[in-house]
Amino acid sequence: MQQRSNFSPEDLAFDKHNIWHPYTSLTNPLPAYPIAAASGVRLKLADGRELIDGMSSWWTAIHGYNVPDLNRAVKDQLEKMAHVMFGGITHRPAIDLCKKLVEISPEGLEKVFLADSGSVAIEAAMKMAVQYRYTKGQPGRGKFMTISGGYHGDTSGAMSVCDPEGGMHHLFSEFLPKHFFADRPRKRFEESCLEEEFADLEQFFRLHADKCTAFILEPIVQGAGGMWFYAPDYLGKIRDLCDEHDLLLIADEMATGFGRTGKLFASEHAGISPDIMCVGKALTGGYMTQAAALTTQHVAAAICNGEAGVFMHGPTFMGNPLACAVANKNLELLLESNWQERVNAIETQLKQELSPLASTPSVKEVRVLGAIGVVEMEETVNVSDAQKCFVENGVWIRPFGNLIYLMPPYVIKERDLGQLVKAITNYINR
Ligand SMILES: *Cc1c(COP(=O)(O)O)cnc(C)c1O
Numbered sequence: 001m002q003q004r005s006n007f008s009p010e011d012l013a014f015d016k017h018n019i020w021h022p023y024t025s026l027t028n029p030l031p032a033y034p035i036a037a038a039s040g041v042r043l044k045l046a047d048g049r050e051l052i053d054g055m056s057s058w059w060t061a062i063h064g065y066n067v068p069d070l071n072r073a074v075k076d077q078l079e080k081m082a083h084v085m086f087g088g089i090t091h092r093p094a095i096d097l098c099k100k101l102v103e104i105s106p107e108g109l110e111k112v113f114l115a116d117s118g119s120v121a122i123e124a125a126m127k128m129a130v131q132y133r134y135t136k137g138q139p140g141r142g143k144f145m146t147i148s149g150g151y152h153g154d155t156s157g158a159m160s161v162c163d164p165e166g167g168m169h170h171l172f173s174e175f176l177p178k179h180f181f182a183d184r185p186r187k188r189f190e191e192s193c194l195e196e197e198f199a200d201l202e203q204f205f206r207l208h209a210d211k212c213t214a215f216i217l218e219p220i221v222q223g224a225g226g227m228w229f230y231a232p233d234y235l236g237k238i239r240d241l242c243d244e245h246d247l248l249l250i251a252d253e254m255a256t257g258f259g260r261t262g263k264l265f266a267s268e269h270a271g272i273s274p275d276i277m278c279v280g281k282a283l284t285g286g287y288m289t290q291a292a293a294l295t296t297q298h299v300a301a302a303i304c305n306g307e308a309g310v311f312m313h314g315p316t317f318m319g320n321p322l323a324c325a326v327a328n329k330n331l332e333l334l335l336e337s338n339w340q341e342r343v344n345a346i347e348t349q350l351k352q353e354l355s356p357l358a359s360t361p362s363v364k365e366v367r368v369l370g371a372i373g374v375v376e377m378e379e380t381v382n383v384s385d386a387q388k389c390f391v392e393n394g395v396w397i398r399p400f401g402n403l404i405y406l407m408p409p410y411v412i413k414e415r416d417l418g419q420l421v422k423a424i425t426n427y428i429n430r
Contacts, residue, residue: 038065061286093324118280119153135306185230285330290323
């Protein structure tokens with residue numbers, strides 16, 4: 001990793017004033033750090049400093065960066081074809097990927113829709129549920145149920161089932177459809193739900209199920225909506241209630257999929273299968289944008305036997321061969337690796353080293369599940385101050401709200417993970 005890139009002050013000023021980064025202002029902009037290269041678990045800043053990556057670029061880079069096998073998969077595919085439309089055409093990388101996804105997914109999920117991003121996979125999943133209901137001849141059941149504190153993406157359908165406050169629904173109230181939100185699960189991952197919570201859920205279904213086609217949620221780990229790990233029996237209860245009230249269950253495994261929580265898919269913690277499952281993020285090991293929505297024979301048949309006769313969705317870049325090829329190699333690397341041991345080791349180390357922070361007055365709580373470590377602060381974290389401190393400590397960590405969290409690549413070494421924890425400790429005790 002010897003590259004150095006030069007960024008002129010004009011480049012950086014242009015970036016600051018003309019380029020929107022995720023959820024940023026162009027009138028009161030914060031500077032972004034120029035990165036020249038990334039390799040292993042390290043991001044290399046343009047000035048030559050190296051940062052240990054604690055974010056896996058938002059859950060994606062599970063094997064780290066510049067991975068020789070993944071590079072080769074992209075290069076080999078590039079020599080054959082970079083892209084080709086998926087309408088009326090098929091190709092080896094897509095067939096191999098969809099076969100693999102069906103093989104490793106929870107039982108019953110066997111029909112695959114490839115999408116060009118996570119949010120689009122969510123849109124596709126929601127449209128599947130709507131078309132399914134239409135065929136069944138059940139008018140008035142086009143709404144969704146979900147839970148507060150969720151995050152499902154930034155397109156409008158996905159956004160309408162994100163947490164109303166976190167998603168600022170009031171800003172978009174004239175635009176977003178209204179859906180039904182149950183309380184955020186109260187009990188933690190290690191706990192069991194109380195009867196009272198189950199009774200509340202039963203009541204919620206009695207009130208709203210007849211207007212809804214599906215229940216959508218993130219299984220076990222609510223990610224960008226608050227990094228909350230909840231009791232598996234809550235998910236089991238939702239599965240039961242969906243069956244009882246004839247609702248489809250959509251599991252958004254975008255963040256949790258491919259081992260992050262210690263199971264290949266988080267639904268496995270509750271031993272359930274959803275009717276529709278969305279995956280993305282780690283699917284391509286952080287190389288390309290690609291996601292998928294999988295469903296059952298039952299749902300697919302209803303969709304295709306309905307008025308349209310087809311599933312009404314088809315993004316330009318769905319099934320992009322480069323993305324499928326790198327996803328195939330990524331899943332091969334994952335499944336042939338000792339990922340479970342790695343995730344367990346990260347969990348153990350995070351539990352040991354992050355937990356002492358819980359006694360610091362500015363810290364509200366520390367929680368760890370799989371390769372995810374969360375320090376919830378009492379107060380909102382000043383992101384640019386925190387980032388500056390982290391960069392000075394040689395790490396890349398990006399907090400949001402009152403949460404400082406780690407979800408490192410699975411390949412991270414004990415020492416580097418220790419360094420990430422130390423940087424958080426230094427920031428909190430600064
Ligand atoms: C990131 C994410 C999405 C959206 O994926 P994009 O690729 O950003 O569109 C949806 N659901 C969950 C749970 C996510 O973490």
